[in-house]
Amino acid sequence: MKTYITNEGFREGCRCRRLFWLNMKNHISYADHCPQLTALAQDYIKGGVAVTARDLKERSEETLRFIKNGETVIKRPAFIIGGVCAEADILHIKNGIPTVYFSYAAMHMRRAFCREAGLIYAAAEINGLNTPRILMLLPKKEFERRGNIDPRQLFAVYDLTAEAFSLREKSYIFSRVLEDTLESSCEPDEPIHKNCFNPDTCKYFEHCTAHLPHPNIFKVARLNINTKLQLYKEGKVSYEQLRNEPVLTENQRKQIRMSMDKAAPAVKKKELREFLSSLWYPLCFLDFESWQPPVPPADGMHPFSQVPFQYSLHIIENEGGPVMHREYLARGESDPREELARRLVSDIPEGACVLAYNKQFESMVVSDLAHTFSDIRAPLEAIRDNIRDLMVPFQKKYYYDPKMEGSFSIKAVLPAMYPNDPELSYDNLSEIHNGSQAMLSYSTLADETPERACEIRRCLLRYCELDTLGMVKILEKLREAVK
Ligand code: SF4
Numbered sequence: 001m002k003t004y005i006t007n008e009g010f011r012e013g014c015r016c017r018r019l020f021w022l023n024m025k026n027h028i029s030y031a032d033h034c035p036q037l038t039a040l041a042q043d044y045i046k047g048g049v050a051v052t053a054r055d056l057k058e059r060s061e062e063t064l065r066f067i068k069n070g071e072t073v074i075k076r077p078a079f080i081i082g083g084v085c086a087e088a089d090i091l092h093i094k095n096g097i098p099t100v101y102f103s104y105a106a107m108h109m110r111r112a113f114c115r116e117a118g119l120i121y122a123a124a125e126i127n128g129l130n131t132p133r134i135l136m137l138l139p140k141k142e143f144e145r146r147g148n149i150d151p152r153q154l155f156a157v158y159d160l161t162a163e164a165f166s167l168r169e170k171s172y173i174f175s176r177v178l179e180d181t182l183e184s185s186c187e188p189d190e191p192i193h194k195n196c197f198n199p200d201t202c203k204y205f206e207h208c209t210a211h212l213p214h215p216n217i218f219k220v221a222r223l224n225i226n227t228k229l230q231l232y233k234e235g236k237v238s239y240e241q242l243r244n245e246p247v248l249t250e251n252q253r254k255q256i257r258m259s260m261d262k263a264a265p266a267v268k269k270k271e272l273r274e275f276l277s278s279l280w281y282p283l284c285f286l287d288f289e290s291w292q293p294p295v296p297p298a299d300g301m302h303p304f305s306q307v308p309f310q311y312s313l314h315i316i317e318n319e320g321g322p323v324m325h326r327e328y329l330a331r332g333e334s335d336p337r338e339e340l341a342r343r344l345v346s347d348i349p350e351g352a353c354v355l356a357y358n359k360q361f362e363s364m365v366v367s368d369l370a371h372t373f374s375d376i377r378a379p380l381e382a383i384r385d386n387i388r389d390l391m392v393p394f395q396k397k398y399y400y401d402p403k404m405e406g407s408f409s410i411k412a413v414l415p416a417m418y419p420n421d422p423e424l425s426y427d428n429l430s431e432i433h434n435g436s437q438a439m440l441s442y443s444t445l446a447d448e449t450p451e452r453a454c455e456i457r458r459c460l461l462r463y464c465e466l467d468t469l470g471m472v473k474i475l476e477k478l479r480e481a482v483k
Helices: 007-015 017-025 035-042 056-068 111-126 161-183 225-233 250-260 269-277 337-347 359-372 374-385 410-417 435-445 450-481
Strands: 073-075 078-081 084-087 090-094 097-103 133-139 155-159 283-291 307-316 323-329 353-356 387-389
Touching (some): 007 084, 017 161, 035 097, 056 073, 056 078, 078 111, 084 161, 111 161, 269 450, 283 359, 283 450, 307 337, 323 450, 337 359, 337 374, 353 359, 359 387, 374 387, 410 450
Antiparallel strands (some): 078 084
């Protein structure tokens, strides 16, 4: 059976051909991560008929049959153009003018969407729809849910017809390039470029930089991407080459020098002692995982609001006492906030000092919960007010280990402090290694088979637990450092 390139594949290809090739060769499937949003987009125009075929070729044939039969509202249309199948949510033909609607779970319009609109235009045109209008539906950030969702209220409509028209040939030609890429057995030789970091760091970044000296320009802290890329293009990649680079700040050069000299951790004992003495018992270590559903799951919520679905909590009641662990993970429901909030209040001892790593996020989550559940507002606000930030000693350089490579993220700090402890290694986790993967896994949990859901839950629990266990261990090291 022929493998067609879909809209998602085309979009990934626009970001980077190498990313597209790696995904295709690794059989990464582009599942619809928000079927609820797709269903609402398809309901933007009421009535009509829906294409039901699953196979892309059959889906395209069914679409053409409906058009031939004079249907004017067709849901889930698809149009094949060469080796690409351009999918959309609705085809609406009114007074002979075809309008194609497509949607995406994104907060902002991106350039890649215009190229995708160009592809849809070219595909619709080649399948007999003359001068189609191409409209994109994106959830409005300001939409606030009140009861059932009206798609007309939820979506902002962007008319991309002009962009699609001007990009249609380019998009078509690029789709042919992707077809050739797909057929090739050689990984495309793409250098590191801006899209490796846009919209986030590409999952293949380590793979694509494996041939560079380590550490390298991409590890220099607080240096903007454009400058990094410029230096990379100039061949200034290794720390040796960057050691005296004038565009770097003194702090960045210090990071490089300390790393090259393999210097011991630098500790500002006075400041670190002050930080440690601001903590008290019972001492809790808290970490949330959350997701941002494009369709607000409850009244009063907006698209992409943070919905916490999991926490891990380590507790030490008294100095020298045992470390206990509590955790919560929702079953996959779209709005588990109430159960999570009540469990949190009962799990955290009254008056406890709560350590988070980068407390801004944990404080915001607890504040939102307090605002939403008025009967437990007081204990939640007390928890929020008692949150302290374990990132501070690293952010303020009270403790700096060159192995952190200028970063104060827990994912840099923990392995630098415990380089040989497999129990504290994020690399040894299976499947879920960061918050984005956790969010994505949770969003699919309700649709998985029981066996697969069980496996995902195990990975989520282990990942979140490592964050708080890591904090316990980091605190131990900081205390040792001031002895
Ligand atoms: S890291 Fe960059 S070059 Fe490599 S696959 Fe990702 S986007 Fe492409």
